[in-house]
Amino acid sequence: MKRWIVYALAVFLGFGQAYAQHGLRGQLETPALEYAPGQVLVKFRNGITPTQRAWARQTAGAQLIRRGEYLDYELWQLNPYADMRAVAAQLRKSGWFEAAEPNWHIHLADGWTPNDTFYPQQPALPYINAPQAWSLWRGDDRFVMAILDTGVRLDHLDLQPRLLPGYDFGGDANGVRDSNPSDFHGHGTFVAGIASAVTNNNRGVASVAPNGKILPVKVFRDSGQGFLNDIVDALNYAVTQGAHSINLSLGGSSWGSFASVLNDVWNAGVVIAAAAGNTNSTSPFYPAWYTPCIAVAACNLDGTKSGPSTYGSWVDVAAPSGDVYSTTRDGNNTYGRNMGGFTSYAAPFVTAQAALLYSLVADGPNDRSVARVQAVRELIESTAMPVNYVAHGIINLQASVEKAMTVPVRGRVQIQNYAGSYTGRTVEVVLRPQGGGNPIATQSGTLNSSGNFSVNFFNYLGYYDLAIRAHGTLLKRVPNARMRYPGVSNLNLTLIPGDVNGDNRIDDADLLLVLFNFGTNNPSIDLDGNGRVEDSDLLMVLFNFGQVGE
Numbered sequence: 001m002k003r004w005i006v007y008a009l010a011v012f013l014g015f016g017q018a019y020a021q022h023g024l025r026g027q028l029e030t031p032a033l034e035y036a037p038g039q040v041l042v043k044f045r046n047g048i049t050p051t052q053r054a055w056a057r058q059t060a061g062a063q064l065i066r067r068g069e070y071l072d073y074e075l076w077q078l079n080p081y082a083d084m085r086a087v088a089a090q091l092r093k094s095g096w097f098e099a100a101e102p103n104w105h106i107h108l109a110d111g112w113t114p115n116d117t118f119y120p121q122q123p124a125l126p127y128i129n130a131p132q133a134w135s136l137w138r139g140d141d142r143f144v145m146a147i148l149d150t151g152v153r154l155d156h157l158d159l160q161p162r163l164l165p166g167y168d169f170g171g172d173a174n175g176v177r178d179s180n181p182s183d184f185h186g187h188g189t190f191v192a193g194i195a196s197a198v199t200n201n202n203r204g205v206a207s208v209a210p211n212g213k214i215l216p217v218k219v220f221r222d223s224g225q226g227f228l229n230d231i232v233d234a235l236n237y238a239v240t241q242g243a244h245s246i247n248l249s250l251g252g253s254s255w256g257s258f259a260s261v262l263n264d265v266w267n268a269g270v271v272i273a274a275a276a277g278n279t280n281s282t283s284p285f286y287p288a289w290y291t292p293c294i295a296v297a298a299c300n301l302d303g304t305k306s307g308p309s310t311y312g313s314w315v316d317v318a319a320p321s322g323d324v325y326s327t328t329r330d331g332n333n334t335y336g337r338n339m340g341g342f343t344s345y346a347a348p349f350v351t352a353q354a355a356l357l358y359s360l361v362a363d364g365p366n367d368r369s370v371a372r373v374q375a376v377r378e379l380i381e382s383t384a385m386p387v388n389y390v391a392h393g394i395i396n397l398q399a400s401v402e403k404a405m406t407v408p409v410r411g412r413v414q415i416q417n418y419a420g421s422y423t424g425r426t427v428e429v430v431l432r433p434q435g436g437g438n439p440i441a442t443q444s445g446t447l448n449s450s451g452n453f454s455v456n457f458f459n460y461l462g463y464y465d466l467a468i469r470a471h472g473t474l475l476k477r478v479p480n481a482r483m484r485y486p487g488v489s490n491l492n493l494t495l496i497p498g499d500v501n502g503d504n505r506i507d508d509a510d511l512l513l514v515l516f517n518f519g520t521n522n523p524s525i526d527l528d529g530n531g532r533v534e535d536s537d538l539l540m541v542l543f544n545f546g547q548v549g550e
Contacts, residue, residue, distance in 0.1 A: 035102035038080035040088050043073045043099040056096060089442040111135040114200040118335055122206060124320035127301050129398035137401050139211035140359035145195050145351050146238035146246045149188030151181040151218035153329040158197045158204035166216035167237060169230040173223040181218035186329040191249050193327030195348040204335055205325050208352035215241055232261050239268045244358040247351035248274040249344035251285050259290050266292035269368030271376050273350035275343035282312030297390050298346040306341030311389040316381060318394045319349035353380055353395055360404040361485050375486055379404050407483045410454045411491025413470055420529020422447040429455050430467040434480060472527045474499050474549030497527045498541040504549035510541050
């Protein structure tokens, strides 16, 4: 019997070792692996002898690196190109191990630290846990942040590589428009630098979204005046130019019936972050007041509201503003600090956060929709750190990125001719390449009384096939599952029982296991859940004999 278990262990490991890195790591440029290549940490169950341990290592093709000095574990070296998360999952499933995990890297809590000259003077970024977020994801240059403002200094060395061709809707002092959105004031240049200045380039400042593009859109005249018609035109222009998030660090009176343009932007799949105003009151400020906008208040770095910031239940989130360092228009390599605590400089934190998250929830830059903006907004708001002066809290970049990279798989299974309770029965969800292939990752969970389940996969984004089974059943394939937040849901599967040994086929081995345990109450062999291994379980195997899982 032990030989059979070790044989199964070898089969399980064959799945894990056949694959190198997949999912998000295979599709997008990300930081280094989270674990030592090819290394797995294992702790055998009690009763496994030294001879059996050696046999298991040999079967797995593993070399023993070391044993624990204070805990009875072993560190193994396997194929350095294998997905060690999948290998560890298969080891745990074999039943021989109390614990099995990749040899995870550990990091200082500071996360990824950029080398920009003034980064040490940007405490607002660590305050929102940006370094920890950046260690997971730094954005995608195909995703666009439109900055509707006073323009941008186009030759600034810390901005120019990020800039797309923009437009001047405000125009000169007479309102004459052109294709040159140069900044006459400095406000727009400062806002743009907060959102997406070039980061980790040994120059200037770091930004909330180290990767991403800026669409500079000037909506104020050179005289300083701004008008609703220019903003309406600019919003529609930003949508046509492929923007994924729009920053509105501006506002004033009600837009009246023209507020519908904001609904059009939302319905086109674009996130709008708008400054909540600087009245130190709960008074409405437009356009932030309107529902399609994420209204952004300003906070201090101790979590309190900044002095001038508007607040109240209609304001969605808060972000830092005072003590923020960014690019200025004074020269092509100049920087400065804002000490005012105004919401103008809080809004671009959220605009950049939205672009970071959009690139995680969308299938690509052209995948803009209401569903995507709803997902982005929910991620921003649900992960905010609660405070009492806005509806949701202060933005948390790390928490929002981690949640965006966590993909729930939810559904319900029913087992043919099953008579017992589903409560507590094991369910297994296997991630495989589209079209079939060896497993990439496996997650296990438990069923509730109705057969419902939920498991999470982290850092596997894209389209995959899923294969799902409950204990004692064959795998059921779910093709072309979209593994991105908010996840895969509403799965409803009928499973075929009889696979007692978990090799995804119903054959002599399963029949023998039922016969060997006949008359016992072994729950791992009790296929129909009636509390005893008997004729009904034998009939299940015989009825489905020869079938193979998908």
